[in-house]
Structures are given as C-alpha cells and as structure tokens.
Amino acid sequence: MSLVNIDRAIRLPAPDVEGLIQGRMIAAIVWRTFEPGEQYALYPGNVSGNLPYDQYYRSHFLPAAQKALAQLDSDKVSIKAWARCEGWQMRDSESLEAVSRLTVWKTEALQQILQQRPFIFVAYLRVYLLPQPLEMPVHPSGNFVSLPKSLNVTDSTPVLSESIFAKRRQKLEKLEPPEHPELEELQSALVHLSTTNPKAKQLDAEIKIFLGWSENSPTAKPDPDLAWISAIAQIGNSSDGNTFEKLVRKSFIKLGFANSNNKPEASLDPESTGGAGGLDFYCETPYQVVGECKATKSETVADGTPAQLIKLGHKHLQEQYNCCIKIIMAAGQLNGHAKKTAIGNHMNVIRPETLQKLVELKAKQPGSIDLMQLKPCLEQQPFGEEADAKVNRYIDEVREKLKVRSHIVQLVKDFLERTKSTSVEFNQLHGAYAFSMSPQPLKYEEMHEILIELSSPLTGFLGRIKGEDLGRDRFYFLRDLPLDD
Incomplete structure (x- = not known):
C-alpha cells in the first residue's frame, strides 16, 4: 500500500466514470498522450459531441449511463474515485469495432470522435475508490479541474485486482474478442430487476464477477432460513413434536426434495402436517423417502415409533412403501425392541443434530449437497442408529x-x-x-x-x-x- 497525493481531476463523461467505477471497462478516451503513472481524480461531466447518449453507449450499458447522467447536479459534483494511467494506445478507424466490443462505447460514437481527430487516444486507467466522495462546486469547462484541496489517499481500494486488470488490459491492447457477450446482455436485463429482487441482485453480482467487471463478492447476507435451521436440534430434543415435524419437512424441501402429493396424510407441506393417522413426511423426488419424527427430551424411543412407520407407510403408500428410503428422525436412544424393528426393516435412524448440520451446509454452500450422492448412504447398511454415522461421513466428505x-x-x-x-x-x-x-x-x-x-x-x-x-x-x-x- 502506498500513499498518493491527488490535486487535480480529469473530466470524463459521467457514464464513462461510472463504467470505470463499476469495472465494466478500464479505458478512457483522452485528447493527448498520457505518461504512465499520471494520477487524477475522476470528475464526471456531460457527454460531449453531437450524439445523444443513447446513440453513444452500447445497449447493455444504457441503464447505467442514464442513471449517471441523471445524477449530475448543476451546482455541485461528487467525485468518488481516482485513477492512475498505466499506458495508452492510438486507435484508427480499422480498430473501432473491436474497441467497441470491449468497452461501453458504440462504434458509431467512436467514428464521430475520429472525424474530429486523426487518432483516438485510449488511456488504460487503474481505478481506486475514495474512502468517501468529495463534493465540490461544478467547474464549467476544461479537461482538467483543480480540486479545492489535495487528497491524501492510498491505493488499497482498487476496483480490480492487479491480475484481473492486467488480463483486461491485454485483451484491449490485442483487441481480443469478449469471451461472453451473451452474459453481458443478460446482466443488462437484470439491472431493473436487481433493485427489487434479491435473487436477481445476487445473480447480477455473480455475472459481473465472472465477466471480470468486479472481483469482490457483495457482502452476502446470511440465508434467512438459518434462523429456523439453527433450531432443529433444540426442538428435536424437546417435547414439541408438532414443531419438530414442521422443521423436518422444511429441511427436506431445503435440501431439494419435493412432493406433488396433495394428500395431507402423505405430504411434505410444512403448513399441513400429517396429524393423527398420517405420515410425518413423504418425498417423491428425486427419490422416495418416508419417515417418522420423534422429538424427545430424555426418554428412550419405544418400538411404537418404527412400528408406526411400517403401519402408516403401507396404509397410505401401499406397494410404493417398499420402494422408499425409510428414516426415523429421533433425538432419544431406541430401546432394544425398537432397534430390532428399525434394523430389520432397513430404517435409518438420524439425530436432529445431524439433520441440522446437513441443512446448514446446504444453506451456507448451496451447491454442496448432491442428493443423488446422499442416496447410497441411506440405502446401504448399517441401518438403525448407526445410520447416523453414514450421514455424518457424507457431510465430512462434502x-x-x-x-x-x-x-x-x-x-x-x-x-x-x-x-x-x-x-x-x-x-x-x-x-x-x-x-x-x-x-x-x-x-x-x-x-x-x-x-x-x-x-x-x-x-x-x-x-x-x-x-x-x-x-x-x-x-x-x-x-x-x-x-x-
């Protein structure tokens, strides 16, 4: 980290400044050659030239360009970043289309600029965010603007890391085609949705990172489901059987299981539990799972629990019951008769703590749990209480x-x-x-x-x-x- 003193700003169109700050591009069109190492604050101004902004910028950048221009104030300007020039190149008419593909400018806009000059100077700018915006009066003209006071800042907040910047610069210098233009279009379509839809906002952020427009993930908000997930073990070790059954159903849905069955006695709907005479949970896809829940404070689990699963499974699922993976979710130890029934009928006995660990892993690392890889753990011996160790081994492997x-x-x-x-x-x-x-x-x-x-x-x-x-x-x-x- 090094200290930097900035006393001047370079005036660029406000959308260009926004594109640099967002990491969508690393270049600016300038009017002369720049020496590597020159450093300036980025002063956002109006778009120059005869073209309206919607003919100046490419379609995927228009929402950002419109927003940047709308934020311009007639009395004051907000400076949010500074940049260091890392080099420059001259571009002629033959390269404008390739430059356009790698930046936010339309080819037509670049051609208009070239009509006024023999060459276009493209400066490569490594951009750094200011710790807080600098508000200053609007300066009506000039390519450079003196700051009201010098800024003493550091280079500890780059928009892009050195390696990503170098890769982007190489592509622009060699005019290599963009790798994923279709994702650029998808990202632009997400702009409007991302302001109101959290999932669209997260996808928008992930696409920007993948495209190299951004490096750091936004501060990810914890999965809100972790609130109830963290209560699974506690409720399972209580006498609140109804709440435990609801949490188990929600857990299986969170893991990716589903059930289109509308019958309440063989359902996965957390708001419509089986009740007396109904199965505690039943999954149809991606494979069939049927189970009984037993929340207990300290007492052992009697033979009635596995026997209940056998009875209700045959009653409501009939021949389908034999094809199901069978699970008993229970906190207490099974007594001798219950153990024999569970093992003899290929029932997995899983503790609430283990279910909680499995669902927490799914919530924190969404792509980590593969239900088809979990399936053999539940189909193979050992059954009974030792089955809990199988699931824990799967969690450890993940x-x-x-x-x-x-x-x-x-x-x-x-x-x-x-x-x-x-x-x-x-x-x-x-x-x-x-x-x-x-x-x-x-x-x-x-x-x-x-x-x-x-x-x-x-x-x-x-x-x-x-x-x-x-x-x-x-x-x-x-x-x-x-x-x-």
Whole structure:
C-alpha cells in the first residue's frame, strides 16, 4: 500500500466514470498522450459531441449511463474515485469495432470522435475508490479541474485486482474478442430487476464477477432460513413434536426434495402436517423417502415409533412403501425392541443434530449437497442408529471437497499475484499444488477435472483458456470460494 497525493481531476463523461467505477471497462478516451503513472481524480461531466447518449453507449450499458447522467447536479459534483494511467494506445478507424466490443462505447460514437481527430487516444486507467466522495462546486469547462484541496489517499481500494486488470488490459491492447457477450446482455436485463429482487441482485453480482467487471463478492447476507435451521436440534430434543415435524419437512424441501402429493396424510407441506393417522413426511423426488419424527427430551424411543412407520407407510403408500428410503428422525436412544424393528426393516435412524448440520451446509454452500450422492448412504447398511454415522461421513466428505476447491482457487489467486501474470498454465499449477499445504493429494487428471468444474460458467470461481492439450490449459482467478465452518 502506498500513499498518493491527488490535486487535480480529469473530466470524463459521467457514464464513462461510472463504467470505470463499476469495472465494466478500464479505458478512457483522452485528447493527448498520457505518461504512465499520471494520477487524477475522476470528475464526471456531460457527454460531449453531437450524439445523444443513447446513440453513444452500447445497449447493455444504457441503464447505467442514464442513471449517471441523471445524477449530475448543476451546482455541485461528487467525485468518488481516482485513477492512475498505466499506458495508452492510438486507435484508427480499422480498430473501432473491436474497441467497441470491449468497452461501453458504440462504434458509431467512436467514428464521430475520429472525424474530429486523426487518432483516438485510449488511456488504460487503474481505478481506486475514495474512502468517501468529495463534493465540490461544478467547474464549467476544461479537461482538467483543480480540486479545492489535495487528497491524501492510498491505493488499497482498487476496483480490480492487479491480475484481473492486467488480463483486461491485454485483451484491449490485442483487441481480443469478449469471451461472453451473451452474459453481458443478460446482466443488462437484470439491472431493473436487481433493485427489487434479491435473487436477481445476487445473480447480477455473480455475472459481473465472472465477466471480470468486479472481483469482490457483495457482502452476502446470511440465508434467512438459518434462523429456523439453527433450531432443529433444540426442538428435536424437546417435547414439541408438532414443531419438530414442521422443521423436518422444511429441511427436506431445503435440501431439494419435493412432493406433488396433495394428500395431507402423505405430504411434505410444512403448513399441513400429517396429524393423527398420517405420515410425518413423504418425498417423491428425486427419490422416495418416508419417515417418522420423534422429538424427545430424555426418554428412550419405544418400538411404537418404527412400528408406526411400517403401519402408516403401507396404509397410505401401499406397494410404493417398499420402494422408499425409510428414516426415523429421533433425538432419544431406541430401546432394544425398537432397534430390532428399525434394523430389520432397513430404517435409518438420524439425530436432529445431524439433520441440522446437513441443512446448514446446504444453506451456507448451496451447491454442496448432491442428493443423488446422499442416496447410497441411506440405502446401504448399517441401518438403525448407526445410520447416523453414514450421514455424518457424507457431510465430512462434502466439507473436504470444499476445502480442496477453496485451496485451489486461492492457489491460483496467490500465484497470479506473486508472478504478476494474467493466467497460469495447468502444468505449473499442478506443480505448485504438490508443494502447497494442500488438504489432500490429487492425481493429475483429478485436479484438472476440479479446475474444469471451478471454471464452469455455472460456478465462475476461475476462468479457463483452453490449450492445445490438457497440460496447456490456462486458468485465471475470478472470485473467492470462502468456507464457513
């Protein structure tokens, strides 16, 4: 971290400043060459030229451009960031279309600018946020604006990390085509939704990170379901059987189970529990699960609980009952007769604490629980109370997988920051992994498969540049994979 003194601002169109602050682009159109290392605050002004703003900016950026212009005030201006010039290039008419694809400007707007000058100067700006906006009077004209007082700031708040900025700069310098233009269009469609829909806002943020427009995830709000999830064990170890049954049903829905059955006696609806004579929970998809709940304070679980499951299962599901995975959710120990009945009828006895751990993992790491991988744990011996250990082993295995993946993401990030590179070849990364404090050893092909998984557009923790063969694939960092124990 270094201290920086800023006493002047460079005037740029307000939408351009917004694009730089959002990380949507790393360049500005300037009127002369800039020396690398020149530093200025970013002063947002009106769009110059004869074109209206909706003909100046590309469609996916128009909502942001309109908002930035609407925020301009006739009396004062708000400065939110400063930038350091990292280099510049001259562009002629042959390169304008490629420049447009990598920025927020339309080709037509760039062509109009070029009619007034022999070349377009494109400056590459590394942007840093100010700790708080600087309010100052509007300066009516001039490319540079003197600040009312010097700003003493640090470079500790970059919009983009050094490695991501370098990668983006390389693409713009070499005029490489954007990798995911369709996602840029999707992101623009989410702008209006994201102000009122939390899920759209989260998806918007994830897409920006994947596109390299942003590096840091927004401060993720804890899953609101954690409030009731954290009560599963407590309620299961009480005498409140009705509430426990509702929590178990909500848990199975949270895990991804479903039931289209409208019959209250064989349902998964938390608001319409089975009641007397009905099953405590029944799942149809992705596979059939039927169960009985027994909330207890301290007493043992009698033979009546597994016997009840057998009786009601055959009554309401008939021949389907034999195809079901059978679970008893119980806090107390089973007595001798109950153990024999449970084991003899292939019933898994699972404690409320274990269910809570499973659902908490799902809430904190949404993609971590694969119900098809959980299924063999519930179908195979041992049954009875020892089945609880099977589910706990599955939870431990999932956590170990997450640790490996988090370690690999961090390894890529650290390697790029240390070497000042934009990407790392798989062969190099595999070697670095072998000598790192890794959670577990990985075979060559196994590690590559995990990297492919992490660089999928559906996960977006890493990016991938496909090589001539497996070892030549290159990977770059997009976002962290935090672990929440």
